[in-house]
Amino acid sequence: xKAKIFFITLAVEDLGRSLAFYRDGLGWPTEGIVGQxxxxxxxxxxxxxxxxxxxxxxxxxxxxxxxxAKDASLPPGPPSSTxxxxxxxxxxxxxxxxxxxxxxxxxxxxTAPAHMRPxxxxxxxxxxxxxxxxxxxxxxxxxxx
Amino acid sequence: xKAKIFFITLAVEDLGRSLAFYRDGLGWPTEGIVGQxxxxxxxxxxxxxxxxxxxxxxxxxxxxxxxxAKDASLPPGPPSSTxxxxxxxxxxxxxxxxxxxxxxxxxxxxTAPAHMRPxxxxxxxxxxxxxxxxxxxxxxxxxxx
Numbered sequence: 154x155k156a157k158i159f160f161i162t163l164a165v166e167d168l169g170r171s172l173a174f175y176r177d178g179l180g181w182p183t184e185g186i187v188g189q190x191x192x193x194x195x196x197x198x199x200x201x202x203x204x205x206x207x208x209x210x211x212x213x214x215x216x217x218x219x220x221x222a223k224d225a226s227l228p229p230g231p232p233s234s235t236x237x238x239x240x241x242x243x244x245x246x247x248x249x250x251x252x253x254x255x256x257x258x259x260x261x262x263x264t265a266p267a268h269m270r271p272x273x274x275x276x277x278x279x280x281x282x283x284x285x286x287x288x289x290x291x292x293x294x295x296x297x298x
Numbered sequence: 299x300k301a302k303i304f305f306i307t308l309a310v311e312d313l314g315r316s317l318a319f320y321r322d323g324l325g326w327p328t329e330g331i332v333g334q335x336x337x338x339x340x341x342x343x344x345x346x347x348x349x350x351x352x353x354x355x356x357x358x359x360x361x362x363x364x365x366x367a368k369d370a371s372l373p374p375g376p377p378s379s380t381x382x383x384x385x386x387x388x389x390x391x392x393x394x395x396x397x398x399x400x401x402x403x404x405x406x407x408x409t410a411p412a413h414m415r416p417x418x419x420x421x422x423x424x425x426x427x428x429x430x431x432x433x434x435x436x437x438x439x440x441x442x443x
Contacts, residue, residue: 154397155387156351157352157353158384158386159386160384161303164381179301191415193416200417206301208301210354211303213303218380221383221431222380225410227380230376230377230381231378234372235363236308236382237308238366238370241299242300252299255299264372268340278370
């Protein structure tokens with residue numbers, strides 16, 4: 154199996170709230186809510202979705218939790234923040250702190266102050282409006298992220 | 299904030315089990331379990347982790363749920379399959395079915411047979427040993443994924 158992931162779908166409770174957080178708060182590029190015309194007769198899922206095209210072509214999509222559950226033919230599970238995290242690169246220690254502050258201003262929750270990890274990465278986490286975890290990280294040993 | 303995600307961390311219950319699933323079952327490249335020497339005195343998290351380097355440089359890391367929770371300064375939440383899904387590309391309808399069968403043979407659960415979605419993508423989901431969702435998808439309108 155090709156070792157490739159080309160999209161990340163986040164389950165959200167309120168598509169408009171999450172669109173505002175990522176587009177207006179973080180400044181990420183999107184055409185907004187699309188796919189309203191699609192309904193899957195097999196699963197019952199609606200196609201309404203928000204797609205962000207990230208650097209490198211990776212897609213981040215926002216999809217209502219009830220639709221993701223239908224799309225995957227599973228019952229909706231409880232919200233849980235410790236299933237995964239997504240890493241956002243920063244170019245310096247100061248930028249980590251700045252970006253965390255930007256996320257908080259946009260409506261994120263900071264779980265703790267950023268700090269230097271024992272493996273040499275300075276990072277801190279924020280939780281988006283649905284509790285999904287992001288880690289903003291600066292690795293002094295790498296550049297060009 | 300730069301619109302970039304450079305790693306995806308999955309919370310897992312058993313690092314060895316998940317390593318076997320992704321490395322031996324799916325065939326994804328990794329150096330195995332690393333970082334055992336690191337312990338974060340601030341959070342109590344151990345650094346023990348598995349890192350897969352995917353096409354395009356995106357990193358997929360496996361991290362014990364208890365460590366992710368400590369690392370993010372949150373209490374561990376319940377497992378929940380409908381928080382997110384990750385998309386794996388396929389080159390044809392047949393390949394979608396073949397890759398889902400490969401995942402099942404490796405220990406994944408298929409939630410339903412693949413089918414053609416109303417927006418023109420043929421896809422099906424599998425859940426990894428921790429219930430994390432992946433969607434294997436073929437989009438006839440695109441190539442080179």
